[in-house]
Amino acid sequence: MITRRAAARLFAGSALAGAIGANGGAAFAADKVVKVGINLSFTGADAEDADRMKDGAVMAFEAANQANAVPGYKFDLVSFDDGTATAGQYDPAQAATNARKMVSDRGFVAAIGPQMSGAGKAMAPILSQGDLAIITPSSTNPDITNPKFAEQYDPSGKPIYFRTVTTDAYQGPNMANFMAEKLDVKTIYILDDSGAYGVGLADAFEAQAKKKGMQVAGRDRLDPKAADYTAVLTKIKSLNLQAIYYGGVAQAGVKLAKQAYDIVPKMIKAGGDGVYGASFLSGGGFPAVEGWYATVASPHLTGGDQRAEQFVEAFRGRFGMAPVDYSITSYDAALVIIDAVKRVAASGKPMNRDNVRNAIQTAKVPTIQGTVSFDKYGDLADRTVSVFQIKKDPKAPLDDATKQYAYVGVAPQS
Amino acid sequence: MTFTDLLLQQTINGLSLGAMYALLALGFTLVYGILELINFAHFNVFMVGSFIAMAVLQGFGLSGQDMILTGLPLVGVLAVAFVVTMFGCGVLGVVIERLSLRPLRNVKGPAAMITTIGVSYILFNIILLGYGADAKNYPNPMPTVRWHIGGAVLDMRVVLIWGVSLVLMLGLYYFVQRSRVGKAMRATAQDPEAARMMGVEVDRIIVMAFFLGSALAGAAGLIFGLYYNFTSFLIGFTAGLRAFTAAVLGGIGNVPGAMLGGIIIGLVEAMASQFIATAWADVIIFSILVLVLVFRPAGLLGRVAPSKS
Numbered sequence: 001m002i003t004r005r006a007a008a009r010l011f012a013g014s015a016l017a018g019a020i021g022a023n024g025g026a027a028f029a030a031d032k033v034v035k036v037g038i039n040l041s042f043t044g045a046d047a048e049d050a051d052r053m054k055d056g057a058v059m060a061f062e063a064a065n066q067a068n069a070v071p072g073y074k075f076d077l078v079s080f081d082d083g084t085a086t087a088g089q090y091d092p093a094q095a096a097t098n099a100r101k102m103v104s105d106r107g108f109v110a111a112i113g114p115q116m117s118g119a120g121k122a123m124a125p126i127l128s129q130g131d132l133a134i135i136t137p138s139s140t141n142p143d144i145t146n147p148k149f150a151e152q153y154d155p156s157g158k159p160i161y162f163r164t165v166t167t168d169a170y171q172g173p174n175m176a177n178f179m180a181e182k183l184d185v186k187t188i189y190i191l192d193d194s195g196a197y198g199v200g201l202a203d204a205f206e207a208q209a210k211k212k213g214m215q216v217a218g219r220d221r222l223d224p225k226a227a228d229y230t231a232v233l234t235k236i237k238s239l240n241l242q243a244i245y246y247g248g249v250a251q252a253g254v255k256l257a258k259q260a261y262d263i264v265p266k267m268i269k270a271g272g273d274g275v276y277g278a279s280f281l282s283g284g285g286f287p288a289v290e291g292w293y294a295t296v297a298s299p300h301l302t303g304g305d306q307r308a309e310q311f312v313e314a315f316r317g318r319f320g321m322a323p324v325d326y327s328i329t330s331y332d333a334a335l336v337i338i339d340a341v342k343r344v345a346a347s348g349k350p351m352n353r354d355n356v357r358n359a360i361q362t363a364k365v366p367t368i369q370g371t372v373s374f375d376k377y378g379d380l381a382d383r384t385v386s387v388f389q390i391k392k393d394p395k396a397p398l399d400d401a402t403k404q405y406a407y408v409g410v411a412p413q414s
Numbered sequence: 415m416t417f418t419d420l421l422l423q424q425t426i427n428g429l430s431l432g433a434m435y436a437l438l439a440l441g442f443t444l445v446y447g448i449l450e451l452i453n454f455a456h457f458n459v460f461m462v463g464s465f466i467a468m469a470v471l472q473g474f475g476l477s478g479q480d481m482i483l484t485g486l487p488l489v490g491v492l493a494v495a496f497v498v499t500m501f502g503c504g505v506l507g508v509v510i511e512r513l514s515l516r517p518l519r520n521v522k523g524p525a526a527m528i529t530t531i532g533v534s535y536i537l538f539n540i541i542l543l544g545y546g547a548d549a550k551n552y553p554n555p556m557p558t559v560r561w562h563i564g565g566a567v568l569d570m571r572v573v574l575i576w577g578v579s580l581v582l583m584l585g586l587y588y589f590v591q592r593s594r595v596g597k598a599m600r601a602t603a604q605d606p607e608a609a610r611m612m613g614v615e616v617d618r619i620i621v622m623a624f625f626l627g628s629a630l631a632g633a634a635g636l637i638f639g640l641y642y643n644f645t646s647f648l649i650g651f652t653a654g655l656r657a658f659t660a661a662v663l664g665g666i667g668n669v670p671g672a673m674l675g676g677i678i679i680g681l682v683e684a685m686a687s688q689f690i691a692t693a694w695a696d697v698i699i700f701s702i703l704v705l706v707l708v709f710r711p712a713g714l715l716g717r718v719a720p721s722k723s
Contacts, residue, residue, distance in 0.1 A: 043542075044547045045547065045548060045549060045646075047546065047548055048548055083547070085538065085539060085542050085547070085647075088547065088646070194693070220687075220691050220692045220693060221691070221692060222692060223652070223692070223693070223695075223696070225648060225651065225652045226652050226695075227638065227642055227644070227649055227653065228427075228642070228683070229692070230430075231427050231428070231684040231685075231686075231687030231688055231692065231695075232688075232692045234420070234423050234424055234684075234688065235420075235424075235687065235688045237415065238415040238423075240415075250548075250549070251549070254549045254644065255549070255642065255644055258642065258643050258644055259642070262558075262569070263567075282549075282551065283548055283549030283550070283551060283644070284551070285478050285551035285643070286478070286480075287479070288479075
């Protein structure tokens with residue numbers, strides 16, 4: 001019930017907001033603000049890619065606000081950082097805290113993120129109970145959207161964890177297919193970085209590698225905070241294998257790349273999307289990272305594609321640096337949210353979390369990577385995994401992922 | 415690679431790690447021997463050392479591993495880097511002692527130790543804010559020179575680590591055993607009150623211990639960067655904890671004990687990764703520590719601490 005005094009205050013408040021808006025020049029006095037949270041790992045080993053991913057979303061929302069894409073509504077993107085100094089990378093406890101903050105503020109109708117699956121596992125149950133839909137541009141661990149674990153990650157029963165990338169249930173196995181079929185790898189050693197993403201990816205890879213008849217000579221776990229991996233690499237060297245597959249993110253990845261370059265320079269080295277990006281390039285450095293294979297859990301748009309080209313140019317112009325592929329999935333996630341808010345507004349239903357979530361579930365949004373739609377669990381309908389190999393382009397900045405990762409092709413689906 | 419080659423290679427790996435741990439362990443031991451204080455700031459003095467050295471190397475125009483130097487320029491650049499880093503870290507250690515520990519000198523209880531944890535986090539956050547959180551590609555002017563011993567490979571960087579560590583450790587040992595200041599340090603370690611009565615300026619000796627220990631941590635920081643071609647604001651904790659374990663294992667306060675402990679921990683880490691799994695290395699290291707302390711509570715070579723009078 002709204003008392004008269006409260007109503008008066010409300011009115012005065014919106015008049016004030018209107019006045020400020022008028023001074024700003026763009027907003028209508030009656031524009032309602034739709035808050036969208038964005039939770040990435042801005043502190044720690046993956047920070048460089050986090051910035052580039054956020055910038056992708058910023059571009060989409062800025063354009064929407066400028067073009068008045070949803071009449072009567074303005075988007076307000078609010079950042080949350082789940083990285084902590086003590087963890088040196090994402091910290092699940094911080095991610096949970098951020099999820100609680102978003103859930104407790106009814107102004108948030110949707111969110112983007114997280115960057116990391118370990119953070120996603122901590123956030124999903126909280127968001128599920130708060131009925132707040134989140135679209136991740138890069139977290140690929142399949143458990144979060146797997147109906148088998150719904151009790152754990154989706155206790156409310158309605159999917160809230162959507163993705164504009166596919167999962168490691170495809171990323172790992174498809175890369176195993178690629179290595180077996182295209183690179184003719186028969187013997188391999190598998191490493192992970194002890195994180196939720198890394199272990200899951202390495203497990204999925206290992207299962208398919210064995211199915212493909214590869215001999216998995218060993219599996220070991222790296223401590224991402226330790227500095228020395230020479231001992232395990234010496235062991236791998238003594239086994240005379242063709243390849244190493246690494247499931248994990250940049251923190252352990254850059255050290256692994258450097259030491260592997262010294263100890264086993266000739267082996268084929270491959271990883272998932274954890275070794276794709278500016279953080280891996282700048283931390284690992286050339287020549288150590290040269291020749292590494294990486295995958296990205298979304299289709300890659302090759303040179304001919306107009307929209308992708310335009311996006312890369314606009315991104316460079318706006319932020320003065322090159323985007324990564326997950327800047328695009330992040331931009332796409334923002335487009336999905338903008339589209340959902342637009343449809344809720346057009347339908348005349350109240351602008352709340354539940355309606356926005358339902359709109360996201362039924363989305364069919366043309367984005368840079370193609371039309372985005374989700375299956376009933378929230379996973380991306382398109383299951384393309386793209387393979388890249390690092391090939392030094394001395395003319396481009398050495399941490400420019402769009403130039404230093406050469407696109408190899410699509411990893412075969414099994 | 416035959417089994418013997420493999421064993422030899424892992425011994426080389428382990429000794430390199432061990433040399434670094436030993437250098438770092440000496441800092442814990444020097445301060446503990448005199449003040450009976452576990453100086454947790456030491457963890458991150460080591461980390462700051464690797465960043466000071468990085469700045470020096472960058473000052474010579476080096477970046478990444480693309481620019482290789484040989485002969486006299488290489489020796490010159492490394493010598494300057496070692497001297498500046500060791501001096502810088504030494505001064506940092508002295509400042510930490512002067513500002514945060516001396517005011518607490520006569521406070522009983524764990525206040526001083528907790529303070530060192532706080533200082534450690536301050537250093538950690540200063541570097542985080544100043545340099546960012548991403549891993550740094552370390553400037554390294556050393557050419558890749560390798561010798562093959564059977565199937566094992568000995569890298570010139572490894573020889574440098576051993577050489578520098580050995581020189582520094584022997585230098586410290588000689589200094590503590592033979593020089594006047596060293597004798598005063600040992601006297602203070604045995605009984606600060608009696609030493610004071612004999613005319614030893616205890617405050618100066620404490621400053622000296624902090625300076626030397628921190629300088630060695632600085633050297634370890636530079637060696638770390640050159641060996642791994644990498645540094646980050648995070649490197650202090652894991653290496654520091656292992657080095658502290660090494661100091662306790664060898665007998666805290668005992669200089670040869672710290673060296674022995676460092677070498678043992680390094681070798682155990684390498685062998686554990688070879689024969690068991692990297693994931694178990696910590697479990698094995700700390701199990702050995704517990705076992706040694708159960709049977710020899712004072713560590714392998716016995717502990718040296720000021721007698722309470």
